[in-house]
Amino acid sequence: MRIGMVCRARLVRFSSFLCPFCTAPFLFGTESRILRRFPASPSVVKKADIAQFYSRLQAANPAPTTELGYATPFQLLVAVILSAQATDISVNKATKKLFAVAPTPETLLALGVEGLTEYIRAIGLYRTKAKNLIATCQLLLERHGGAVPATRAALEALPGVGRKTANVVLNTAFGQPTIAVDTHIFRVSNRTGLAPGKTVGEVEAKLLRVTPGEFRQNAHHWLILHGRYICKARQPECPRCPVADLCAWPDKTA
Ligand code: SF4
DSSP states (O other): OOHHHHIIIIIGGGOSEEOTTTOOEESOOSHHHHHHHSOOOSSOOOHHHHHHHHHHHHHHOSSOOOSSOOSSHHHHHHHHHHTTTSOHHHHHHHHHHHHHHOOSHHHHHHHHHHHHHHHHTTSTTHHHHHHHHHHHHHHHHHHHTTOOOOSHHHHHTSTTOOHHHHHHHHHHTTOOOOOOOOHHHHHHHHHHSSSOOSSHHHHHHHHHHHSOHHHHHHHHHHHHHHHHHTSOSSSOOGGGOTTGGGOOOTTOOO
């Protein structure tokens, strides 16, 4: 059964959520429900092919990194919090002006919720994000001397910081081999058969298990960029995909 066809043909008129495979609107939103209806690729990438899979992504992009603009761990934390359900382009547009006047926890806190809101108004969920960022700045100053902590527990104790945000900061700011599973990585992992799972937690655990150590530090960025630019949700560009022969997706585009 072709997942994209089902979503577009049968569920579009009922729905308000997006399918992680094709981004067509979907009837129910949780990963587990989505995957119960539309299971991952039937076969998984063979263990022997996984190193090859990453080697090809590495050859295409030897030094991958985030597309969010930042100069310090604090600015990266702010940008990642703002990026939830928003594009990197919209976040970069906002933070370019924001970081010019408020590059540190002290200066951002001084803006207050109302002042900060003026800079991030174009970003989705900006009211909640503004409150969380101001509260996060307060906690960073009270508990960590204004520095961004380098542990998962301390990061996840900050308002607006969940496991995914913590993983991005730990990986990108502190060089830890974490893998933050966002919508692109969830889709690529299931579609290719690299690390199929019903939830982001399951996919993350599988990716950490199957990814060879030498590729773990950059796996997050290779997979996210592959999903963003080649293995796209609606129309994956299989003919120019460097891992097409290793991918288990049965409906590759011609
Ligand atoms: S072959 Fe197609 S479906 Fe498979 S990883 Fe490449 S772009 Fe994605």
